[in-house]
Amino acid sequence: xxxxxxxTGNISPQNTFGQSSLSGDIIEYNTNRxxxxxPDYSKLIDVKLIRRMSRIIKMGVAAGLQCLQxxxxxxxxxxxxxxxYGCLEDTGVFLQKMVQNKxxxxxxxxxxxxxxxxxxxxxxxxxxxxGYNNTFVHRGFSFESALLDAMMLLEEQEVTNVLVGGxxxxxxxxxxxxNRFGLFKKKISSNLDLFSTASKGSIAGEGxxxxxxxxxxxxxxxxVLESMHTFYKPADNKEIQDTIQTFLxxxxxxxxxxxxxxxxxxxxxxxxxxxxxxxxxxxxxTSVVHYKxxxxxxxxxxxxxxxxxxxxxxxxxxxDAIQRSSKKPVKRILIYNHYEMIHHSLMLVSAC
Amino acid sequence: xxxxxxxxxIGVISAIGSGVNDTLESLEKHQxxxxxxxxxxxxxxxxxxxxxxxxxxxxxxxxxxxxxxMSRTALLSMIAAKEAYDDARLNEMARFRIGxxxxxxxxxxxxxxxxxxxxxxxxxxxxRLRNVVHHECGSVTEVVADQLGVKxxxxxxxxxxxxxxxxxxxxxxxxxxxxxxxxIAGGTDALTKFTxxxxxxxxxxxxxxxxxxxxxxxxxxxxxxAGYIVLMSERAVRELGKDCYCSLSGYSNANDAHHQTxxxxxxxxxxxxxxxxxxxAGLQISDIDYINLHGTGTANNDISEGTAIQRLFDPxxxxxxxxxxxxxxxxxxxxxxxAVFAALAIRYGxxxxxxxxxxxxxxxxxxxxxxxxxxxxxxxxxxxxxxxxGNCSSLIFSTV
Numbered sequence: 245x246x247x248x249x250x251x252t253g254n255i256s257p258q259n260t261f262g263q264s265s266l267s268g269d270i271i272e273y274n275t276n277r278x279x280x281x282x283p284d285y286s287k288l289i290d291v292k293l294i295r296r297m298s299r300i301i302k303m304g305v306a307a308g309l310q311c312l313q314x315x316x317x318x319x320x321x322x323x324x325x326x327x328x329y330g331c332l333e334d335t336g337v338f339l340q341k342m343v344q345n346k347x348x349x350x351x352x353x354x355x356x357x358x359x360x361x362x363x364x365x366x367x368x369x370x371x372x373x374x375g376y377n378n379t380f381v382h383r384g385f386s387f388e389s390a391l392l393d394a395m396m397l398l399e400e401q402e403v404t405n406v407l408v409g410g411x412x413x414x415x416x417x418x419x420x421x422x423n424r425f426g427l428f429k430k431k432i433s434s435n436l437d438l439f440s441t442a443s444k445g446s447i448a449g450e451g452x453x454x455x456x457x458x459x460x461x462x463x464x465x466x467x468v469l470e471s472m473h474t475f476y477k478p479a480d481n482k483e484i485q486d487t488i489q490t491f492l493x494x495x496x497x498x499x500x501x502x503x504x505x506x507x508x509x510x511x512x513x514x515x516x517x518x519x520x521x522x523x524x525x526x527x528x529x530t531s532v533v534h535y536k537x538x539x540x541x542x543x544x545x546x547x548x549x550x551x552x553x554x555x556x557x558x559x560x561x562x563x564d565a566i567q568r569s570s571k572k573p574v575k576r577i578l579i580y581n582h583y584e585m586i587h588h589s590l591m592l593v594s595a596c
Numbered sequence: 597x598x599x600x601x602x603x604x605x606i607g608v609i610s611a612i613g614s615g616v617n618d619t620l621e622s623l624e625k626h627q628x629x630x631x632x633x634x635x636x637x638x639x640x641x642x643x644x645x646x647x648x649x650x651x652x653x654x655x656x657x658x659x660x661x662x663x664x665x666m667s668r669t670a671l672l673s674m675i676a677a678k679e680a681y682d683d684a685r686l687n688e689m690a691r692f693r694i695g696x697x698x699x700x701x702x703x704x705x706x707x708x709x710x711x712x713x714x715x716x717x718x719x720x721x722x723x724r725l726r727n728v729v730h731h732e733c734g735s736v737t738e739v740v741a742d743q744l745g746v747k748x749x750x751x752x753x754x755x756x757x758x759x760x761x762x763x764x765x766x767x768x769x770x771x772x773x774x775x776x777x778x779x780i781a782g783g784t785d786a787l788t789k790f791t792x793x794x795x796x797x798x799x800x801x802x803x804x805x806x807x808x809x810x811x812x813x814x815x816x817x818x819x820x821x822a823g824y825i826v827l828m829s830e831r832a833v834r835e836l837g838k839d840c841y842c843s844l845s846g847y848s849n850a851n852d853a854h855h856q857t858x859x860x861x862x863x864x865x866x867x868x869x870x871x872x873x874x875x876x877a878g879l880q881i882s883d884i885d886y887i888n889l890h891g892t893g894t895a896n897n898d899i900s901e902g903t904a905i906q907r908l909f910d911p912x913x914x915x916x917x918x919x920x921x922x923x924x925x926x927x928x929x930x931x932x933x934x935a936v937f938a939a940l941a942i943r944y945g946x947x948x949x950x951x952x953x954x955x956x957x958x959x960x961x962x963x964x965x966x967x968x969x970x971x972x973x974x975x976x977x978x979x980x981x982x983x984x985x986g987n988c989s990s991l992i993f994s995t996v
Contacts, residue, residue: 323851328732328734329732330733330754338790338793338794339708339709339712339790340712340716342709342789342790342793343709343712343713343716344716346639347638347639347640347789347793348639350793350796350797351797352794352797352798352857355790355793355794355797355798356794356798356856356857356984357856358794359701359754359756359984359985360701360733360754360755360756361754361755361756361983361984361985361987362856362984362985364985365851365856365984365985365986365987366856366985368851368853368985368986369853369854369855369856369985369986371853372853373851373853374850374851374852374853374864374865374868375850375851376849376850376851377755377849377850377851377985377986377987378753378755378762378766378849379753379754379755380751380752380753380754381703381732381733381734381752381753381754382733382734382737382750382751382752383732383734383735383738385734385750385751386734389751392775393766396769396770396773399773400769417715417719420719420720421715421725421728424720424721424725425725474749476741476747476748476749476750477747586738
């Protein structure tokens with residue numbers, strides 16, 4: 245079943261907010277932590293509310309509202325979000341106060357906002373939207389699960405449009421802890437060098453990417469989301485290759501039909517071996533490009549990838565930021581990502 | 597799209613017992629599981645009663661084969677999910693596509709709490725990393741999926757107190773869309789200092805055993821546990837060759853869109869969830885034989901839910917009760933635990949008592965059931981789960 249991406253909203257470490265595609269210069273970072281560039285929220289959210297919201301809630305709500313605004317939809321039929329870590333800042337604030345004040349003198353705000361479904365709930369509250377509202381919190385499948393829910397809802401024909409997004413934030417606490425697990429490179433001179441530094445770990449990222457999906461096409465659609473598939477802990481490279489093949493077969497396509505593959509390569513020597521293997525096998529002969537030097541690594545980064553792919557097929561060519569000197573027309577993109585070699589996902593995006 | 601989704605297995609652990617048999621016995625004997633806090637090291641120990649599972653982590657680890665250092669959220673999940681798995685004989689169903697859709701609200705927070713104090717004193721090396729490995733909600737799910745050997749599909753939902761009603765609902769849709777043949781769906785939550793203190797700041801905790809739907813109710817008691825049901829497609833049920841408990845005939849989710857934590861006075865979200873679940877099941881209000889209430893015991897929830905029921909059912913009210921008077925409010929586990937209660941109500945023709953109810957709510961024209969009723973004809977059960985963020989879900993279980 246084909247679904248149309250009618251509008252998008254993306255807050256990321258690049259200048260993506262309010263943009264339909266990646267354009268202009270890439271923002272360069274000299275650290276292993278990429279921060280989202282936050283817009284002027286007061287254009288979308290009441291100033292009184294902004295003051296109460298933590299960063300992830302502002303990012304998620306603003307990206308969602310911007311997407312709806314672009315689509316001209318005042319009240320979506322359903323709101324579905326994916327977030328692996330949820331509202332980490334509020335969680336950290338409440339935990340810290342609980343530990344330091346020895347459970348005394350606590351206030352409810354951080355606790356209330358730490359709930360994982362706060363972003364979806366806040367969007368519903370602002371819009372007075374009584375429709376279906378769900379939140380998935382499954383690590384590298386969070387955004388994909390939300391997308392699957394949205395696709396099934398539209399197929400059930402109970403709704404005509406769904407607002408779906410993936411959101412995650414890094415906080416000082418979470419960055420400190422994940423760094424201790426060795427998830428990020430100790431040193432990196434530039435995010436632009438991410439794929440040429442052969443070392444362990446990636447760079448930390450974050451962002452909020454929302455999409456308005458519809459069953460019916462319009463003159464203003466970005467792209468068609470043809471299909472999406474997730475697979476968990478594949479046994480070996482062969483299982484990954486077979487799954488990609490089966491995914492394409494299911495759409496009556498072969499790799500020859502794919503103009504570019506957008507891969508989740510993240511600079512980690514261990515995880516990138518999977519992409520290396522595919523480049524020499526399944527993806528051999530197809531143009532392969534990457535996106536995590538732009539947004540960093542985080543569990544819902546495939547939201548950024550879907551935004552990027554939607555913009556590319558809308559314009560019809562790949563921006564210099566991800567592939568220089570290619571002006572071949574692009575009509576069909578396969579997105580393949582794995583998160584920590586555990587959560588693998590495939591999406592097929594094509595031009596309308 | 598496949599038509600019906602059946603419930604072929606159930607598993608539960610809560611303050612009133614480990615396993616379906618223990619649980620049923622407690623329900624029949626009116627034995628609540630509400631008591632003093634013993635497993636969580638908190639200053640509120642003496643003051644706030646809770647519905648605690650009567651096993652230490654070491655005991656739960658012994659029962660599950662998981663390490664004792666594991667988050668209690670995963671240990672509880674494993675006990676109930678394994679019971680449901682065995683009940684539906686899933687070890688014989690390997691040729692089918694099996695998924696695990698779980699839910700929880702704070703993941704491995706019990707262990708993160710242990711980590712956080714030493715971490716704050718020394719961020720560079722304080723605290724044992726193994727204590728934050730399962731902080732994420734999804735990580736808790738994967739511990740259990742891996743232990744059960746389920747890998748065709750895993751995901752986790754977190755919508756506060758309606759989390760596991762939504763995981764059941766999502767699991768059923770995965771089967772209807774023929775993405776999977778079998779889904780183990782439900783949820784888990786362990787008591788943590790984080791949630792005890794969080795709810796305490798909201799001033800909605802009862803310092804005595806809670807009295808849902810009583811005029812003089814004072815608030816809720818937190819609880820812990822896990823509940824799972826095994827959902828199956830018609831084709832898988834035929835192969836299994838076993839009687840199912842019931843079918844999941846209706847489900848709906850709506851948002852109250854009123855306030856981040858409080859429910860609207862007219863219960864709009866819960867009204868829509870119940871009404872649309874009935875519509876989806878193709879049932880009339882008169883078809884519902886029993887409502888398992890969300891019934892937390894807070895002033896706000898019970899009047900809002902009661903008003904929504906009045907708007908929908910007046911003047912023909914089915915029997916209803918809040919089993920949170922037994923288990924406490926188990927948050928992300930409650931929809932799963934109460935789905936197990938619904939399946940049992942249909943199989944054995946029973947209605948559960950709403951404990952400690954003495955004074956009917958003046959604003960409502962109905963009284964929940966106070967006795968354990970046997971030999972009832974229970975064909976359709978409506979189960980409500982409402983959460984923060986206005987998240988309202990209703991499920992309908994029907995006899996097959």
